[in-house]
Amino acid sequence: MWGKHTDMENEKLADLRIDHVPQTLREIAVERMRAAIVSGYFPSGRRLVERNLVEQLGVSRSVIREAIRYLEAEGLVEVLPRSGPVVATLDWERARQIYDIRLRLEAAAAADCARLADDAARGRLAEALRQLEQAFESADPQVLYDATTRFYQEIFTSAGHHVAWDIVHRLNGRISRLRALTLASTDRRVSGQARMRRIAEAILAREPEAAEQAVREHLTEAAHIARQLLEKAEGAKVRDVS
Amino acid sequence: MWGKHTDMENEKLADLRIDHVPQTLREIAVERMRAAIVSGYFPSGRRLVERNLVEQLGVSRSVIREAIRYLEAEGLVEVLPRSGPVVATLDWERARQIYDIRLRLEAAAAADCARLADDAARGRLAEALRQLEQAFESADPQVLYDATTRFYQEIFTSAGHHVAWDIVHRLNGRISRLRALTLASTDRRVSGQARMRRIAEAILAREPEAAEQAVREHLTEAAHIARQLLEKAEGAKVRDVS
DNA sequence: CTGACAATCGTGGTATACCAACATACCATA
DNA sequence: TATGGTATGTTGGTATACCACGATTGTCAG
Numbered sequence: 001m002w003g004k005h006t007d008m009e010n011e012k013l014a015d016l017r018i019d020h021v022p023q024t025l026r027e028i029a030v031e032r033m034r035a036a037i038v039s040g041y042f043p044s045g046r047r048l049v050e051r052n053l054v055e056q057l058g059v060s061r062s063v064i065r066e067a068i069r070y071l072e073a074e075g076l077v078e079v080l081p082r083s084g085p086v087v088a089t090l091d092w093e094r095a096r097q098i099y100d101i102r103l104r105l106e107a108a109a110a111a112d113c114a115r116l117a118d119d120a121a122r123g124r125l126a127e128a129l130r131q132l133e134q135a136f137e138s139a140d141p142q143v144l145y146d147a148t149t150r151f152y153q154e155i156f157t158s159a160g161h162h163v164a165w166d167i168v169h170r171l172n173g174r175i176s177r178l179r180a181l182t183l184a185s186t187d188r189r190v191s192g193q194a195r196m197r198r199i200a201e202a203i204l205a206r207e208p209e210a211a212e213q214a215v216r217e218h219l220t221e222a223a224h225i226a227r228q229l230l231e232k233a234e235g236a237k238v239r240d241v242s
Numbered sequence: 243m244w245g246k247h248t249d250m251e252n253e254k255l256a257d258l259r260i261d262h263v264p265q266t267l268r269e270i271a272v273e274r275m276r277a278a279i280v281s282g283y284f285p286s287g288r289r290l291v292e293r294n295l296v297e298q299l300g301v302s303r304s305v306i307r308e309a310i311r312y313l314e315a316e317g318l319v320e321v322l323p324r325s326g327p328v329v330a331t332l333d334w335e336r337a338r339q340i341y342d343i344r345l346r347l348e349a350a351a352a353a354d355c356a357r358l359a360d361d362a363a364r365g366r367l368a369e370a371l372r373q374l375e376q377a378f379e380s381a382d383p384q385v386l387y388d389a390t391t392r393f394y395q396e397i398f399t400s401a402g403h404h405v406a407w408d409i410v411h412r413l414n415g416r417i418s419r420l421r422a423l424t425l426a427s428t429d430r431r432v433s434g435q436a437r438m439r440r441i442a443e444a445i446l447a448r449e450p451e452a453a454e455q456a457v458r459e460h461l462t463e464a465a466h467i468a469r470q471l472l473e474k475a476e477g478a479k480v481r482d483v484s
Numbered sequence: 485c486t487g488a489c490a491a492t493c494g495t496g497g498t499a500t501a502c503c504a505a506c507a508t509a510c511c512a513t514a
Numbered sequence: 515t516a517t518g519g520t521a522t523g524t525t526g527g528t529a530t531a532c533c534a535c536g537a538t539t540g541t542c543a544g
Contacts, residue, residue: 024497026311049524060499062304065526066311069268073315075408082506084525097405104346163339166317167409266526292496302528307496325536326496 025059029067032057037076037087038176039142048077048085075174088174092230095178098171099223105164106152107215110199111208112159121158122204128154129200136193141184145176148183151196155203175226182225191221267301271309274299279318279329280418281384290319290327317416330416334472337420340413341465347406348394349457352441353450354401363400364446370396371442378435383426387418390425393438397445417468424467433463 033053036042053064068085071077079085117125128151135147149172156165172179183192195218202211275295278284295306310327313319321327359367370393377389391414398407414421425434437460444452 026497047524051524062307062498062500065304066308069308069311070315073312082525093402094405097403100350100403101347101406101409104350105343108342108346160335161339161342163336163413164343167343171405268526291494293494304528305526321496 026063026066026070029057029059029063030070033067033071034074034076034173037071038173040177040180042087044087044089044177046087047083048087050084074170090174090178090230092227095175095226095230096223098175099219099226102168102171103216103219103223105161105168106155106219107212109156109159109161109164110203110211110215112161113155114203114206114208114211116160117158117203121154125151125154125158125200125203129197132196133193141180144183145180148179148196151200155199178226178230179222181229182222185225185229192218195221268305268308268312271299271301271305272312275309275313276316276318276415279313280415282419282422284329286329286331286419288329289325290329292326316412332416332420332472334469337417337468337472338465340417341461341468344410344413345458345461345465347403347410348397348461349454351398351401351403351406352445352453352457354403355397356445356448356450356453358402359400359445363396367393367396367400367442367445371439374438375435383422386425387422390421390438393442397441420468420472421464423471424464427467427471434460437463 033042033048042048048068050061050064050068054061057064068077068079072079072085076088077085078088113121113125128147132147132151135144138144149169152168153165156162156168195214199211199214199218202208202214275284275290284290290310292303292306292310296303299306310319310321314321314327318330319327320330355363355367370389374389374393377386380386391411394410395407398404398410437456441453441456441460444450444456
């Protein structure tokens with residue numbers, strides 16, 4: 001909770017001022033739309049008609065348009081010429097690249113975290129792991145998704161890799177539906193939990209190489225599962241409008 | 243009657259479609275503003291007053307605002323609450339992280355490029371190197387900057403790392419003034435040229451490890467120069483409010 | 485002369501209306 | 515049936531108005 005939120009909005013929450021965080025309508029709109037896309041409420045390829053969004057979110061078109069620009073730069077939305085914005089689609093080739101980048105950045109962050117984290121950071125990481133394992137017990141995929149996000153966030157911020165976290169966080173948004181699926185897959189619930197515990201244990205034991213290796217195995221497996229899911233889905237992509 | 247065209251343009255000419263790049267006003271505005279920031283015409287910390295930009299660019303406020311949202315998500319602009327957008331500032335800590343990410347992604351791209359590039363890609367890389375060396379002779383820093391960008395772009399795209407190139411490209415925007423300074427520094431003109439040639443040679447010789455190592459040395463040196471420049475500037479930052 | 489208060493102005497945020505260009509679907513007529 | 519026009523919907527783009535807030539400035543009382 002005091003842990004950082006997404007880099008974007010947290011600076012406002014840090015101070016304890018009572019009055020009125022200047023969260024603008026636009027920021028709220030971006031959050032809502034991002035959540036709607038990430039959660040799959042707006043599926044891949046869905047057209048985002050501005051005037052519909054206006055009434056769905058209850059804000060003016062200016063706000064919607066600016067929010068779309070932001071999400072467009074984030075890669076969550078693509079704007080087709082003369083047709084308007086749609087939720088970005090994801091093929092395996094792009095997903096593969098994203099997993100590859102995540103692997104490199106997360107391995108580096110885990111290693112640096114193992115090297116640099118002080119006791120306070122270690123405590124937060126242990127706590128994040130505890131909540132993560134609790135989330136594995138829970139049936140709610142959203143809870144699990146959020147817990148893994150917080151777990152990784154703790155690793156990145158403890159390592160001081162704020163820029164990398166920002167990048168990974170955005171990439172995660174683009175593969176969020178894949179992540180939700182891989183996290184939910186049954187084998188994954190077992191091996192994923194074991195692998196993530198190994199990451200945390202390596203960091204807590206200050207073993208950078210082991211942490212790096214654990215991340216590598218974890219993500220390689222995740223990418224493998226994602227590939228199967230995605231190529232299966234692409235095979236039957238006639239009905240992927242869902 | 244038409245005879246054969248080169249592979250490149252043939253497919254477009256085959257059908258009679260009018261390609262018609264739509265390029266909206268907003269896109270143009272984003273490009274102009276990005277160029278103004280990257281080139282240093284809008285220095286770090288400079289306020290971007292919307293109504294001024296309206297008359298400077300000759301477009302309406304809506305366009306300006308949407309362009310600012312895009313650049314904000316890109317990290318080139320930050321919006322201060324109740325004060326408006328300013329050109330993002332850069333301290334050494336952030337720059338260090340950016341150089342670190344670049345190092346990892348560029349090393350991976352160079353290695354994959356050495357492994358995967360076909361003859362056509364090799365030819366393009368050789369050509370990019372040739373133009374780069376020509377640019378080193380030229381006195382114009384902008385020419386040199388563009389040539390290095392194209393050189394790296396060729397490496398990333400030949401390796402198929404499109405997502406990574408997207409990320410690196412944006413990161414480069416954020417450290418563009420630093421890059422311009424490091425490229426212009428006199429020792430850099432010598433060693434930088436030598437190191438970049440080594441990168442290209444390793445790729446052309448299909449030696450992934452050598453390419454990776456060459457990138458690593460190149461970027462480590464660049465970061466070192468950047469640090470000196472930046473910390474010197476920060477030391478005298480009392481007067482950078484301009 | 486100084487300090488407090490108020491008027492003013494500049495700025496960002498938001499909402500609304502309007503127009504042109506384009507695409508699509510539909511329909512009427514030859 | 516095929517052709518051509520029409521209606522509708524969506525987007526991009528623009529203009530304008532209003533509000534809230536903060537900074538500046540000017541004025542007036544002490």
